[in-house]
Amino acid sequence: MSQDALIWCLVAIAVIAIAAVVALTLRNSALGAKKREAEAALAQRLRYTEGELGRMQAELQRVRDEQDGVIGEAEQAAEESTKAVLKGAARFLQSLAAEQTALLDEVQRKYGGHSVLSDLMDVNHANAQMARKAQGIAVMCGAPLGRRNQPASVYDVVRSAQSQIRNFHRVEIMQPSGIALKASAVAPVALAVAELLDNAASFSQAEAPIEVTFQRVQKNLCIIIDDAGVSMSDEDRQAATALLSGDEVPRLSQLGTQPKFGFPVVGLIARQYGFKVDVTGVSRYGGVRAVVLLPEELWTMEETPPPASEVPVSSIRRVEGREQAGARTMHGLPKRGARKSPIASVPSDGSASGGQAAGPRRAGGGLGAFQRGTLTGRDLDAPTPEGSEGA
Amino acid sequence: MHDEPDSELELTTALVPLFVIAKGRALPADHEYEHTTLVTAQEGTEAASRTLTPEARAVMDLIADGFLSVAEISGYTRLPLGIVRILLAQMAEDGLLYVRNPAPRAERVDRELLTAVLDGLKTRFGA
Numbered sequence: 001m002s003q004d005a006l007i008w009c010l011v012a013i014a015v016i017a018i019a020a021v022v023a024l025t026l027r028n029s030a031l032g033a034k035k036r037e038a039e040a041a042l043a044q045r046l047r048y049t050e051g052e053l054g055r056m057q058a059e060l061q062r063v064r065d066e067q068d069g070v071i072g073e074a075e076q077a078a079e080e081s082t083k084a085v086l087k088g089a090a091r092f093l094q095s096l097a098a099e100q101t102a103l104l105d106e107v108q109r110k111y112g113g114h115s116v117l118s119d120l121m122d123v124n125h126a127n128a129q130m131a132r133k134a135q136g137i138a139v140m141c142g143a144p145l146g147r148r149n150q151p152a153s154v155y156d157v158v159r160s161a162q163s164q165i166r167n168f169h170r171v172e173i174m175q176p177s178g179i180a181l182k183a184s185a186v187a188p189v190a191l192a193v194a195e196l197l198d199n200a201a202s203f204s205q206a207e208a209p210i211e212v213t214f215q216r217v218q219k220n221l222c223i224i225i226d227d228a229g230v231s232m233s234d235e236d237r238q239a240a241t242a243l244l245s246g247d248e249v250p251r252l253s254q255l256g257t258q259p260k261f262g263f264p265v266v267g268l269i270a271r272q273y274g275f276k277v278d279v280t281g282v283s284r285y286g287g288v289r290a291v292v293l294l295p296e297e298l299w300t301m302e303e304t305p306p307p308a309s310e311v312p313v314s315s316i317r318r319v320e321g322r323e324q325a326g327a328r329t330m331h332g333l334p335k336r337g338a339r340k341s342p343i344a345s346v347p348s349d350g351s352a353s354g355g356q357a358a359g360p361r362r363a364g365g366g367l368g369a370f371q372r373g374t375l376t377g378r379d380l381d382a383p384t385p386e387g388s389e390g391a
Numbered sequence: 392m393h394d395e396p397d398s399e400l401e402l403t404t405a406l407v408p409l410f411v412i413a414k415g416r417a418l419p420a421d422h423e424y425e426h427t428t429l430v431t432a433q434e435g436t437e438a439a440s441r442t443l444t445p446e447a448r449a450v451m452d453l454i455a456d457g458f459l460s461v462a463e464i465s466g467y468t469r470l471p472l473g474i475v476r477i478l479l480a481q482m483a484e485d486g487l488l489y490v491r492n493p494a495p496r497a498e499r500v501d502r503e504l505l506t507a508v509l510d511g512l513k514t515r516f517g518a
Contacts, residue, residue, distance in 0.1 A: 101404045112471020118418050121410035146400040156407050163411045
C-alpha cells in the first residue's frame with residue numbers, strides 16, 4: 001500500500017517535472033526567438049546608421065576637399081598675383097642695377113687715376129650686391145635672368161660671383177687653365193655660385209676663408225666651394241637637397257619676413273639651365289662643401305678670347321719693325337722688345353750702337369735714345385762719362 | 392612660367408668688376424706709382440707669376456723685358472690707372488718688381504749745379 005502510494009507520488013513528481021521542463025523549454029525558445037528578432041532589428045539599425053555615418057563622412061570629406069581646393073586656388077591666385085607684382089618690380093630693379101653698373105663702369109674708367117676711385121669701387125660693390133638680390137627675386141617670380149652673350153673663363157665667372165657678396169675678400173679661387181663657360185651659362189652659374197658663396201660666408205666665422213676649387217669628373221666640371229663654418233644637421237641637409245633639386249619651390253609667402261631665397265633660387269636656375277648643385281658634402285675645414293656640377297653642354301676646354309674691349313693699343317704708337325710675330329703677350333697685348341744691351345747715354349765708343357740700333361728697334365731709335373737719356377738721368381748709380389767731373 | 396615672351400635683360404658690362412680685380416685693396420699713397428714711375432719684373436719670378444690673377448699676369452708680361460711706365464701699363468692693359476697702381480703695389484709687396492721712381496721735381500736742384508752741368512756738356516761736346 002505504502003509502496004503504491006510512493007510510486008504514484010513519484011509518477012506525479014515525474015509528470016510535474018516533465019511538464020515543468022516542457023514549459024521551460026517552450027519559454028526558452030520563445031525568448032530565444034524574441035532575442036534573435038531584437039538582434040536582427042538592432043543589426044539592421046546599426047547597418048543603417050553606419051551607412052548614414054559613412055555618407056556623412058564622405059560628404060564632410062567632399063566639403064573639406066572643396067574647401068581645400070578653394071583655399072589652394074585662392075593661395076595660388078594670391079601667389080601668382082604677388083609674383084606678378086614682384087616680378088615687375090624686380091625686373092625694374094634688375095634693369096636699374098644693370099644701368100647703374102654700366103654707369104659706374106664708365107665713371108670708374110673716367111676717374112681711374114683719381115683717388116675717388118676707391119669710393120667708386122665701394123659703390124660698385126654695393127650695387128653688385130643689390131643686383132644679385134634683384135636677380136634672385138626676379139628668378140623666384142619666374143622672370144628671366146640677365147643674359148651675357150660672350151663666353152667667359154670659369155675663373156672670371158666665379159670672380160663675378162665673388163663680386164656679388166659682402167665679404168668678397170674672404171673668397172680664394174684656384175685658377176684653372178683654359179676652362180670656359182658657354183655664354184648662355186655665364187649669368188646663371190654666376191648667380192648660383194654667388195648665392196652659394198653668400199651662404200658659405202653667412203654660416204662661417206667672419207674672417208674664415210672660403211675656398212673655391214675646380215675639378216673635372218668624367219664629362220662634368222665641378223665648382224667646389226668649401227667653407228669653414230659649422231656643418232648642417234641631417235634635417236637641414238634634406239631640406240637643402242629638396243630645395244636645390246628645384247622640385248620643391250616654396251611659396252613667396254613661406255619665405256618669412258627675412259626671406260632666405262638663396263637655395264630656392266639656386267634650385268630654380270639649376271633646373272632651368274640644366275646643372276646640379278649639392279651641399280651635402282663636408283668641406284676640408286669641417287664646414288659645408290657645396291658642389292656645382294656642370295654637364296659638358298655648358299663648358300668647353302677652350303681658351304676664352306680676350307674681351308672685345310681689349311683691342312691691342314699698338315695702333316696708338318705703331319713703330320715700324322715692332323710688329324714681329326711673337327711680339328704679343330698671351331693675352332694678345334703688344335709686347336715691348338727686349339732691351340738687351342746696357343743703357344748708355346752717349347755712344348762714345350760705338351760698341352753699343354752697332355748691336356742695338358741695327359735691330360728691329362732702329363726706326364724707334366730717336367724715341368729710344370730719348371728714353372735712354374731719361375732713364376740714365378734717373379739712374380743715379382749708372383756710370384756716366386761726366387759723373388766724376390763737373391758737379 | 393618661363394615660356395612667357397619676356398625679353399631678357401642683356402648684360403654688357405665687364406663680368407669682373409674692378410674692385411674684385413683690385414682685391415678690395417686701397418689705392419697706394421699718391422707719391423707711389425705715379426704716371427712716370429718705371430717698373431720692371433724681377434728676374435726669376437716666372438713661377439710666382441703663374442699664380443697671379445690674369446690682370447696681374449698681363450702686367451707682368453708687359454714689364455718682363457724692360458722698364459715701362461705706370462701710365463703706359465695702364466694704356467696697354469686698358470685698366471684704369473688706379474687699378475694698375477694697386478696691382479703694382481701688391482706685386483711689389485710680393486717681391487716681383489723693381490720700381491724706379493721718377494726724378495724729384497726740378498726746383499730742388501739749384502741753379503748753379505745746372506749751370507755747371509751745362510758748362511760741362513759744352514766743354515765735352517763743344518756747343
